[in-house]
Amino acid sequence: MSQSKDDVRDKVAEFRRSIGELRDEVGKVVVGNHEIVDGVMVCMLAGSHALLEGVPGLGKTLLVRTMADALRLEFARIQFTPDMMPADILGTTMIEEDPEGRRHFTFRKGPVFANIVLADEINRATPKTQSALLEAMQEHRVTIGTVTHPIAEPFFVLATQNPLESEGTYPLPEAQLDRFFFKLRVAFPGRSELHAILERTTGDSNPSARPMLDGARIKEMQRLVREVPVTHQVQDYAVRLIEATHPHHPEASEEVRRFVNFGASPRGAQALLLASKCYALFDGRFAPSIDDVKKAALPALRHRVLLNFEGEAEGVKTDQLLDKVLARLPETASEAPKAKAARK
Secondary structure, three states: OOOOHHHHHHHHHHHHHHHHHHHHHHHOOOOOOHHHHHHHHHHHHOOOOEEEEOOOOOOHHHHHHHHHHOEEOOEEEEEOOOOOOOHHHHEEEEEEEOOOOOEEEEEEEOOOOOOEEEEEOHHHOOHHHHHHHHHHHHHOEEEEOOEEEEOOOOOEEEEEEOOOOOOOOOOOOHHHHOOOOEEEEOOOOOHHHHHHHHHHHOOOOOOOOOOOEEHHHHHHHHHHHHHOOOOHHHHHHHHHHHHOOOOOOOOOOHHHHHHEEEOOOHHHHHHHHHHHHHHHHHOOOOOOOHHHHHHHHHHHHOOOOEEOHHHHHOOOOHHHHHHHHHHHOOOOHHHHHHHHHHHO
């Protein structure tokens, strides 16, 4: 970079201050879930999308709505249902008549044409309707017939889904899962957090978040994330981690060979590096470490590593599988032969 060290230091400090203010505003409404809030912010700053999974009642929708309140951006909510059609999301072309009686086609934009889109209970809709979001999520545009309509930046989808074991749910297509930067699992709150939730929601107070960041500031922060340099060692670790999730790779573990059908895609490697850059900036550092990559591994890869029939039948958990991969993967490539010999 051509900037001076003082300029870089100031940018990182300002970035960290903005993130802290956003955290504080969201924390006025959302109790706990600090890792989930950070994960959503990472997805936003990476210019991508987040998938939040959890049973009903854990505050997934509240978290997304609060995040939207804390940002000066256009917000739209889509409540997915089994009878929803793709046009309900993307929009439709209609015939309109002008004052002179002439008819013409007009495209009426759907709710996907917003900066923040809450796709609530996305796996309640059929795969056909879920797939309507594919082009919007990847290309930030929508094609209707022969006309392409761009979506204003910044744009990110925050989707919530119930576990697949819940009644009336459909699995998301693999191609769509891969377009989510992170899959974040919302856990049941602890006792102290549950007390705080009850105090906030059963009294006469009604906390709300103030808008802290606008679109221009978010795009500026997104550019800063892209400018963060990554050492070859950190990038190589991310690459070897992706390779270790593929069952046919020479370095794959016995569990991966036995239980995994498909390993993580190159989008998984991109997510690891971009997320590690965000985590470094969150801590006021302008260079990510291997620990940052490890921190991003589960949310970035848990939905990209697909189990085979045996893995599903044995009840293998993807998170546990990835934990074992992380525990065995050496931090430097030169240690790999030693680690492989030790396993033998």
